[in-house]
Amino acid sequence: MTNDVARILVVDDELGMREGCSKVLSMEGFDVETAADGLAGLKLFWERGDFAVALVDLKMPGMGGLELIEHLRRQDEDVAIFVITAYAAIDTAVEATRRGAYGYIPKPFTPDELLIPVRNGLERRSLNIEAKRLRAERERRLLELARERSKSSTIINCMADGVIVVNRDRQIVLRNAAATRILPGFEQVPLSSPLDRLDCQELQALIADALKEPAGPVIASKELHIDKSVYMANVSPVLEPNGESAGAVAVLRDISALKKLETAKSMFISMVAHEVKSPLAAIEGQLMTVLSGAAKSDHDHETALLERALLRAKNLRSMVNDLLNLTAMETGNFTIKRLPINALEVVQAAVDANREKAKDLSIELKLEAPPAPGHSHILADRDSIFLILMNLIDNAIKYTRPNGHVFVSVCDSAGFVKIAVKDDGIGMTQEQVDSAFDEFYRAKNEYTVHIPGTGLGLTLVKRLTELHQGSIKIQSQPQQGSTFTLTLPTIN
Amino acid sequence: MTHQPPSIVVLDDDTDFLDLNARMLQRAGYRVRTFSTSAQAMSAILQDPPDLIITDLMMENLDSGFTFSQAVKDDPRLKSVPVIVITAMTSQRGYDFRPRTQDDLAAMNAEAFFEKPVDYDKLIAKVHEILNKRPGELT
Numbered sequence: 174m175t176n177d178v179a180r181i182l183v184v185d186d187e188l189g190m191r192e193g194c195s196k197v198l199s200m201e202g203f204d205v206e207t208a209a210d211g212l213a214g215l216k217l218f219w220e221r222g223d224f225a226v227a228l229v230d231l232k233m234p235g236m237g238g239l240e241l242i243e244h245l246r247r248q249d250e251d252v253a254i255f256v257i258t259a260y261a262a263i264d265t266a267v268e269a270t271r272r273g274a275y276g277y278i279p280k281p282f283t284p285d286e287l288l289i290p291v292r293n294g295l296e297r298r299s300l301n302i303e304a305k306r307l308r309a310e311r312e313r314r315l316l317e318l319a320r321e322r323s324k325s326s327t328i329i330n331c332m333a334d335g336v337i338v339v340n341r342d343r344q345i346v347l348r349n350a351a352a353t354r355i356l357p358g359f360e361q362v363p364l365s366s367p368l369d370r371l372d373c374q375e376l377q378a379l380i381a382d383a384l385k386e387p388a389g390p391v392i393a394s395k396e397l398h399i400d401k402s403v404y405m406a407n408v409s410p411v412l413e414p415n416g417e418s419a420g421a422v423a424v425l426r427d428i429s430a431l432k433k434l435e436t437a438k439s440m441f442i443s444m445v446a447h448e449v450k451s452p453l454a455a456i457e458g459q460l461m462t463v464l465s466g467a468a469k470s471d472h473d474h475e476t477a478l479l480e481r482a483l484l485r486a487k488n489l490r491s492m493v494n495d496l497l498n499l500t501a502m503e504t505g506n507f508t509i510k511r512l513p514i515n516a517l518e519v520v521q522a523a524v525d526a527n528r529e530k531a532k533d534l535s536i537e538l539k540l541e542a543p544p545a546p547g548h549s550h551i552l553a554d555r556d557s558i559f560l561i562l563m564n565l566i567d568n569a570i571k572y573t574r575p576n577g578h579v580f581v582s583v584c585d586s587a588g589f590v591k592i593a594v595k596d597d598g599i600g601m602t603q604e605q606v607d608s609a610f611d612e613f614y615r616a617k618n619e620y621t622v623h624i625p626g627t628g629l630g631l632t633l634v635k636r637l638t639e640l641h642q643g644s645i646k647i648q649s650q651p652q653q654g655s656t657f658t659l660t661l662p663t664i665n
Numbered sequence: 666m667t668h669q670p671p672s673i674v675v676l677d678d679d680t681d682f683l684d685l686n687a688r689m690l691q692r693a694g695y696r697v698r699t700f701s702t703s704a705q706a707m708s709a710i711l712q713d714p715p716d717l718i719i720t721d722l723m724m725e726n727l728d729s730g731f732t733f734s735q736a737v738k739d740d741p742r743l744k745s746v747p748v749i750v751i752t753a754m755t756s757q758r759g760y761d762f763r764p765r766t767q768d769d770l771a772a773m774n775a776e777a778f779f780e781k782p783v784d785y786d787k788l789i790a791k792v793h794e795i796l797n798k799r800p801g802e803l804t
Contacts, residue, residue: 443754447723450753454781455681461782462685467692474688481681 179295180223183207184214184241185230185257190280194228194257197284198291211236215244224252226294228278228287231258231265239272246273251302253294257282335404335425338411339380341418343368355425357400373399376423379408383421402429444613448492448628452485459485492627499612499629502636509554509640513664516549516558516590517542520583523562527570535575538566541582549583549590550664557637558661564630565594565657571624572655573598589660597654606647610635671716671796672696676706676733677751678724682781686719686751689785690792703733710737714746716796722752731773738774747795748774749788753781 181203183194191207198205206221208214210233218224227245231238242254256269256277266277275294278287329336335352339345344365353360362370371377379393392409408423459482462468468475501507524540531538551558562581569579573596580595601609608614613628638645642662649655673695675686683699690697698715700706703724710718718737722730730750737743750773755763764770764778777791 447754451679451781454753455679455685457782458685459681462689462785465785467689467785478685481684485681 178202178204179225180204180206180221181226181228181291182214182218182224183228184209184211184233184238185228186210186233187230190230190257194287197287201288203291210234211238211241214241218245218248222249224249225298226253226255226291228255228257228291229274231256231269239268242269242272242274251298251305253291253298255290255294333427335423337371337376337380337423337425338420339368339384339423340420341384343381343384345371346420352425355399355402355404355427373397376406376408376425379406380421380423383408383410383423384418386418387416396428397425402427403432404428441612445496448613449489452489456482456485456489488627492629495627495629495633498633499636502640507640509557509637511552511554511641513550514553514555514558516551516553516592516661516663517583519555519558520562520581520592523559523566524581526563527566530567531570531579534570534573536570536573537578538570539578539580541580542584549585551590551641551661552664553641553661557641561634561637561659562592562594564634565659568630569594569596569598569655569657572596572600577654585663588663590663592659592661593656594659595654595656600651600653600655601647601649602651606649609647610645670694670696672698672713673717673719673792674706674710674715675699675719676703676724676730677701677721679721682721682751686783689789690719693789693792695792703729703736707733707736710743710746711740714743717747717749717792719749719751719792722750723754734774747776749777749779749791749795750775751779751781751783751788755780 181198183191183198183205184207185191185194186209188209191209195205195207203226206217206224208217212235214227214229215236218227227242229238229241229245233241238256238258242256245252245254254274256266256274257280258265258277259280269277275297276290278290329347329349332349333351335355336347336349337345337352338347344367345362346364348359348364356372356376358372368377368380371380375395375397379395382393383391392407394405394407397404397406404425405428406423406425408421410421411419413419459478463475463478468478498507520542521540524538527538566579566581573579577597580593582593582595584591584593610631612632614631615628635645638659638661644660646658646660647655648658673690675683675690675697676699677683677686678701680701683701687697687699698709700709701724703720706718706720718734720730720733724730730752734748734750737746737748763780764773764775770776770778776795779788779791
């Protein structure tokens with residue numbers, strides 16, 4: 174508290190009284206101001222406003238004491254007001270107190286009779302102020318707490334994970350919206366219900382474990398299957414500062430999507446394993462046969478076995494390459510450098526690269542491109558486009574019988590370049606077309622068993638095409654042939 | 666009456682295995698017919714049932730070998746023909762389906778189960794055993 178000298182206002186129409194009070198109080202160290210009537214007193218109070226005590230005469234001309242008291246009280250609810258009056262009567266005193274006076278001092282009075290109530294008043298006033306400050310503080314804290322609680326409950330309610338809190342008496346004391354959604358019938362279970370109302374035995378058991386004393390700061394985790402979904406339940410004890418159990422909190426996280434991904438991944442891995450193991454087993458078998466001398470008598474057969482082993486090894490290596498590329502694309506580590514390139518030029522190069530093979534297999538390979546230079550420029554990674562075309566042309570040759578035809582064509586149409594690879598080979602059924610881009614899918618029938626392939630070429634083609642904002646379509650009829658059409662956006 | 670060596674049908678979509686298996690079995694004196702799809706094999710064995718069938722498991726799809734072996738068992742003309750299963754794939758989605766007991770083998774209608782690459786000494790010994798220790802004429 175500041176050292177401030179308490180200021181006292183004396184309002185009385187009698188000069189003698191004003192001076193007397195002034196003198197007594199000043200001698201005690203108070204700072205005294207006086208006014209001769211109600212209005213003047215009120216004015217002083219307004220202007221200065223920091224009076225701790227007001228001594229007010231009741232009978233004054235103009236604004237009377239009672240009216241002044243009411244005004245003062247309205248101005249300042251802490252000021253200690255005393256009535257000084259010669260007409261000390263119980264009813265005036267009561268009226269004055271009703272209007273906000275602390276008490277009254279009957280005239281005439283000795284200096285002590287004035288000082289004692291003034292001091293008492295000052296003390297009461299400072300107690301009042303302190304009490305008020307404490308009350309305000311408490312209210313502010315309560316408000317903050319309420320705000321904090323509503324904030325955390327909003328946060329908990331907005332969480333996608335289900336949250337359930339159980340107290341040490343095994344009552345459910347908190348649950349969020351997600352928890353009510355996850356657990357069947359939980360909405361109908363009121364708060365404070367016993368834990369056994371939870372319709373999930375495994376979760377009940379986990380929570381019951383977390384409530385056991387002595388509790389450690391251990392989080393128990395378990396996968397729960399609830400209503401076709403899979404949840405990861407994490408249950409941990411809630412401890413008091415002294416280490417005693419206060420309850421337990423369970424958090425349920427939906428991991429169904431993760432589980433599906435996990436299944437897809439393990440299926441993919443077992444597929445890869447099979448695709449790798451088969452050729453390795455074949456190579457091993459071929460080499461073992463040669464080493465065992467079983468084919469010694471037939472030199473041509475021995476050579477054939479070794480050649481086949483080499484072919485399988487090469488094929489395996491290109492499969493691993495494709496796999497690495499696909500994985501790189503999926504993890505975003507596959508960088509393509511997109512530059513303006515002439516689509517026609519890349520098509521020409523890919524066709525040229527396949528000429529020899531087509532000739533060996535007696536297949537006519539032809540590029541049908543109406544030369545329209547400058548129109549088929551695309552923003553693309555040349556190596557990727559070349560790889561796409563090599564795959565498509567290579568497939569067309571592989572799946573076409575001798576004396577068949579493979580036609581590659583390039584044409585522009587409204588902002589796109591269409592590259593078509595058409596063959597009159599063995600073709601595909603609708604079912605085979607639908608799966609053609611799947612990993613490791615290879616159309617299997619009597620015509621295809623001798624055709625080597627990784628089963629990843631078209632998967633790679635599709636991913637690369639998508640990386641270039643392009644599309645790829647298949648039209649095919651069994652025994653009629655297939656047409657793969659690659660559409661890529663051109664540069665305007 | 667001339668003694669005909671036993672006839673074996675080998676089914677595998679991997680032509681290298683077909684080739685190897687056929688040669689090794691022929692060396693052991695058996696008559697061998699090879700097929701790369703179960704449809705071809707089925708129509709051939711229905712016309713002329715062999716003494717033994719050796720099939721791969723994963724061909725056109727994951728379980729075409731199982732399906733084929735079941736179809737053999739379900740056909741009254743073929744159900745007495747013993748089947749040997751050979752596969753490179755021994756597990757799927759974490760489930761190891763290698764047979765451990767006779768019951769497991771019976772469930773896949775197989776007399777014996779081999780993993781690729783095949784140990785041909787063991788395979789041929791098994792073939793001899795199944796064909797009632799009736800080896801073909803060794804060349």
